[in-house]
Amino acid sequence: MPAFRPRLLLADDHEEFLEEVIRLLAGEFELVGVVRDGAELIECAGKLNPDAVVTDFKMPKLTGILAGRKLVETRVCAAIVLLTMYRDPQLVRDALDAGIRGYVLKDRAGEDLIPAIRRVLDGDTFVSTLAS
Amino acid sequence: MDLSPSALLEAILEGARDPLLVLSRDRVVLEANRAALRWMELRRDAVVGHSLSELPGWKEAGSSGGFEIRHREFSVQQLDGGELLIAESRDNTAVEEERRYERLVFELANMGVWTWDLATDTVTNRSEHGLFGWPAMVDASRHQVLQRFHPDDRGRVLAEAEAAVASRSGFRVEARGYAPEGGLKWVAVTGAVRCDETGYPVRVDGVTIDITERKLTELRLRESEARFRAIFENAGIGIALVGPGGIPVACNPALEQLLGYSASELQKMHFSEFTHHEDVKRDLALYQDLISGRRRRYEVEKRYLRKDGELMWGRLVVSAVRDASGQAVFGIGMVEDITARKRVERELLSLSDKLITTQEQERSRIARELHDGLGQQIAALSIAVASMKRQVPEHVTVAREQMTRLQQRIASISEGVRRISHELHPAVLELAGIVPALRSHCKQFSTDNGVAVTLDAESNFENIPAEVALCLYRVAQEALQNVAKHSGAKEASVRLQHSGESVVLTVADHGRGFDADAPASHAGLGLVSMKERARLLNGSLKISSSPGEGATLEVSIPLTAPEAVGQSA
The missing domain is CATH 3.30.565.10 (Histidine kinase-like ATPase, C-terminal domain)
Structure with missing residues (x-):
């Protein structure tokens, strides 16, 4: 057990998927909260000050990219991973432009998510291989 | 000046330009002037003292003692109590010319001149022209004349003529008759009643003019007019004759029915008044082009405004009737009601619109469901396997390999779902x-x-x-x-x-x-x-x-x- 467990805030509205992600990350990180939409993400992040945020792209009210951009711009959190079903290069560019340094495809999350969060926490960038 | 009779006679004889002969009662030539000798090409002594009948080229002519010498007519008058005859010959060339001219006029005008002598009830018709081409008649009976006419018209001709005589006026009647070669012809007979000084009618003078050509043209015109009428009145499509200014002069019943206005109402309206305002400008411009001759015809689909306020879609074809100088006299517009067709077209269009839209919506919904629902469930499954794999110690290689294979299977299913979803509806388009x-x-x-x-x-x-x-x-x-x-x-x-x-x-x-x-x-x-x-x-x-x-x-x-x-x- 590492001495330091980064505090993590999760944002996704798909329950079944969320359940598995929580199970995957529980051993490695301290999960401080789970939110279901973009607006809630911004609000909770402000209150909870997580070390890292993992957010879905497509969510009610605000997309993960717009919420992420806001968190980066307001310096609430700089370590953000976008966890999404979309593998379009344009979306990756949009995410990187918004200051989101982690881009993980949901169907590669089992392998990619933990390394991505760690890289982003270290100030690096991580993008899942887009090619199928 | 010597004014004795013989000197006078001599002066007359020598002064006359035309041939003159003085004859005794028994037709012996007593004197001949120079013109007569020149005409006969004889010396004086070969003529004077000789009997007329001895002269070369002589021949009896006419009833009143006249004769001809070398085809020249001489008329005879008694002088001096009948003892002396004077034969004179006029130069008939001018008269002949006049007659020829007259005949030509009659021929060209297809005209004949006739006289009906009421006292003898006989008719003289001096020309073969005018009365259906039959030879001229002299002193023909009224029966003979009437025979020339068509049996159905004889009564009318006679009645008109007799009525004119009775009223001492004139008449004009058009009647049919058969030509000698058999064709039916038409003449116009005109007559004027002449009376004596007591006012009693003595004869009728008149002309007949062949009007067959005009009659046939009239008949043809009437037939074509009747045909046009029949089409105009009974056509299923609306027809209007429109003046150059755009106001109908005539509208057929079909158009009345299409627009709900009566013909007399339509004839007080400009066509723009029963055209939908959005279609007026174009139709007006096209009509101007037609009237000015820039186009020969035009065809347009436009909306009409019916009297009851309803819209009617019409297919309009307009052409122009022009006079000899090319000036447009009328526009002829023909309107076909295409409201039903337009409705079907619109329905088809909106149906195919709906079909495509619905199909896209349905595809998009299924694509989303696959991508966001099934796709995420598969992703969750993949994560579950990954989590499980993390808990299996590294040395249990068989189990770990099986889990890796499982992960690959899941990835392939995930890819398949993504692909179907993308084909159904490319989310990237909106993203x-x-x-x-x-x-x-x-x-x-x-x-x-x-x-x-x-x-x-x-x-x-x-x-x-x-x-x-x-x-x-x-x-x-x-x-x-x-x-x-x-x-x-x-x-x-x-x-x-x-x-x-x-x-x-x-x-x-x-x-x-x-x-x-x-x-x-x-x-x-x-x-x-x-x-x-x-x-x-x-x-x-x-x-x-x-x-x-x-x-x-x-x-x-x-x-x-x-x-x-x-x-x-």
């Missing part, structure tokens, strides 16, 4: 826009089909409407599919550009091509659906190709706000 969507499709297509597709797109397409983007994307998809299926080409190009107010997508290949002008029997549902999609957005789609020359498909969609479909016809 990133038309150009990234096309780029990603071209790339995928190249990989899947072994056809190298290049995309050439200007960058600024972010603001085109979603339905235009979807249409362009679908057309590109379908067109590339055709390239892969039919062209045999290994390369294709997709180009997206602005052209005026439109976006133009071009898909071209250098494959085997086909005859683009051939009947569209080979045009599959794909092409039909591409055209339909373009039409729904007021766009157009064209294909140019010929065998061996490759093929180019071009779709152009206007970006301006589309007009209501079907109203611009």
